[in-house]
Amino acid sequence: SQQGEEDPQALSIQGGENATMNCSYKTSINNLQWYRQNSGRGLVHLILIRSNEREKHSGRLRVTLDTSKKSSSLLITASRAADTASYFCAMNSGGYQKVTFGTGTKLQVIP
Amino acid sequence: GAVVSQHPSRVICKSGTSVKIECRSLDFQATTMFWYRQFPKQSLMLMATSNEGSKATYEQGVEKDKFLINHASLTLSTLTVTSAHPEDSSFYICSAPDAYGYTFGSGTRLTVV
Numbered sequence: 001s002q003q004g005e006e007d008p009q010a011l012s013i014q015g016g017e018n019a020t021m022n023c024s025y026k027t028s029i030n031n032l033q034w035y036r037q038n039s040g041r042g043l044v045h046l047i048l049i050r051s052n053e054r055e056k057h058s059g060r061l062r063v064t065l066d067t068s069k070k071s072s073s074l075l076i077t078a079s080r081a082a083d084t085a086s087y088f089c090a091m092n093s094g095g096y097q098k099v100t101f102g103t104g105t106k107l108q109v110i111p
Numbered sequence: 112g113a114v115v116s117q118h119p120s121r122v123i124c125k126s127g128t129s130v131k132i133e134c135r136s137l138d139f140q141a142t143t144m145f146w147y148r149q150f151p152k153q154s155l156m157l158m159a160t161s162n163e164g165s166k167a168t169y170e171q172g173v174e175k176d177k178f179l180i181n182h183a184s185l186t187l188s189t190l191t192v193t194s195a196h197p198e199d200s201s202f203y204i205c206s207a208p209d210a211y212g213y214t215f216g217s218g219t220r221l222t223v224v
Contacts, residue, residue: 003154033212042117042204042217043155088154090213097143097208101155 004089004102012108019076021105023089024069032065033090033099034074043088046074081111113139113209117216124195124223132190132219134205141207144188146180149202149218161188195223 004025013019023032031050035043049056049065049072056063062075076083089102114137124130134144142163147155159180161167167180179191188207192199204218 003156035215040202040218040220043206043215045212045215048212098157098160099145099206099213100157101147104154 003100004091006087006089006102006105008105009103010106010108012110013079015079015081015109015111017079019079019083019107019109021074021087021089021107023072023074023102025072025089025091025102026070027093028067029091029093031092032063032072033092034061034063034072035088035090035101036085037088037104038085046087076107079107079109081109083107084109112211113137113207113214115141115205115207115214115216117205117219119219120217121220122222124221126196126223127194129191129193130195130221132192132203132205132221134188134190134207134216136186136207136209136214139207139209140185141188141209142185143208144182145206145213146178146188146190147204147206149204155204159190163188192221195221197223199223 004023006023033048034046047058060077065072086104086106088104090099092099116135144161146158149155158173159167159169161180161182163182169175182188200223205216
């Protein structure tokens with residue numbers, strides 16, 4: 001099963017700055033999702049973007065999808081210390097509902 | 112919103128014993144449940160997919176006799192790690208499709224000593 005590659009692997013920024021994470025994948029998808037995981041905890045669904053969408057917003061989150069490049073980005077604006085977590089992209093492809101995850105970006109927001 | 116209740120959250124067991132992890136969908140029916148494993152500082156790797164009323168589908172490299180999956184009803188799926196060894200120590204998490212996407216359990220931290 002495919003797995004997405006995320007970069008950077010780790011990102012450290014000052015509070016108030018924007019954080020951008022990128023995800024690249026290999027095969028065509030039905031949709032792509034972004035999740036947040038606090039250390040050692042479960043996953044929190046952030047946003048889902050479908051293959052026919054190019055951009056989506058949710059609060060301080062902005063997700064883009066470029067199916068021609070097989071890539072997606074997650075932008076968190078005006079970051080806060082509470083945004084410190086690992087962020088994963090997850091791909092849903094084929095006729096099946098199976099979801100596979102990217103390698104993750106560990107974000108640290110310094111207050 | 113939809114909730115998947117996963118238990119236990121933490122378990123420590125002796126090498127050679129078996130451990131059962133349960134995932135229950137609350138307020139919705141989960142005909143499918145995905146089981147993932149996450150080693151420290153790594154991503155989630157899909158282990159298997161359980162479907163109510165049929166055999167589970169395992170990903171390549173996952174031993175079906177070691178990781179027994181049962182999807183007994185539309186609201187309950189279980190993963191049993193049989194004859195656990197220290198290398199099975201990991202974070203196990205389940206996920207079910209719901210009306211809005213996917214809902215994840217809170218995960219089980221398994222430590223085999």
